[in-house]
Amino acid sequence: MPLPFFKPLLAGATFSERLIACLGAGVGIALTYLAGTLAPHGTLPAIVAPLGASAVLVFAVPASPLAQPWPVIGGNTISAxxxxxxxxxxxxxxxxxxxxxxxxxxxxxxxRCLHPPGGAAALTAVIGGAAVHGAGFDFALVPVALNSVTLVVAGLAFHRLTRRSYPHRPVPAPKSASGILPTxxxxxxxxxxxxxDIAREDLDQLIARAQAHAAQR
Structure with missing residues (x-):
């Protein structure tokens, strides 16, 4: 039963799920920062701000197409x-x-790597100041790509430990009894x-499951 003060913005979200997401994001960002400090980065930060937004996606909505490994790594790096x-x-x-x-x-x-924090990575490359401009294209590798890869690896490990699907692999929906086709x-x-922000296959499965529940009434 949802807590009276917790009205989930996302369908299917629960308070316990959000707590798990908080834990995962905290651990993921900490590990990403530590990995950044170990790599030679000169005057650049060990971690860039867009990774905070990436962590929200990876840990709070891991089924989102925008939170999958390629969008996180490719989206941030390419945008930078x-x-x-x-x-x-x-x-x-x-x-x-x-x-x-x-x-x-x-x-x-x-x-096919749309990732909202990528917009922030592109913006950081423009307004990041002398250190970012001086690093040139190396900025996209360290810290951006390094941060992104580390966060994804942390996400893979965390979701495996908590028995969640990441990378998310949609399950094919059963054949619809109502005659609704993918087209x-x-x-x-x-x-x-x-x-x-939902994979086409997940949408198909959601509709099929809703129809199955409706048929049981």
Missing amino acids: LVGIAVWRLLPDPAVAAGLAVAAAILVMSLL DIDAALEEMHESF
């Missing part, structure tokens, strides 16, 4: 590279900041003109 490239071409903070984030979204989408779901999504 994009941000650095934009800054070198257009060293004007206002123009470069907007263009870097916009370009990062486009590149992440094309490479029907695609058509409905297209009509809504919205993007939802």
Whole structure:
């Protein structure tokens, strides 16, 4: 039963699940920071701020397509590279900041590694100051890529220990008894003109399970 003061924003979330996510994120960020201190990083920080947002996704919503290993590692690293490239071409903070984030979204989408913190990684590459600008493209490797890989490894270990699926592998939905086909779901999504943070296979399974419960009434 949900606690009276805890009204979950996400469907299926419970207070105990959030506590586990808090523990995982805390451990994951601590390990990521420690790994960053062990690598030569000069005047750059051992960990970059976008990793805090990555930790929320990896540990609080591990089933999200945006939280999977490739989006975390690829999204952050590629976006940092994009941000650095934009800054070198257009060293004007206002123009470069907007263009870097916009370009990062486009590149992440094309490479199937859309990850919201990637936008922050691209922005950091532009507004990070002299240390980031001086590091150039190396900034995308250390600390960004190193941080991202460490966080994903921590997520893999933590979710295995807590018996959660990560990387998330959607289970194929049983055949629908109502006649709803995957193409029907695609058509409905297209009509809504919205993007939802759920894998297509998970959506199919959710509908099938809801139909099964409805049939038992």
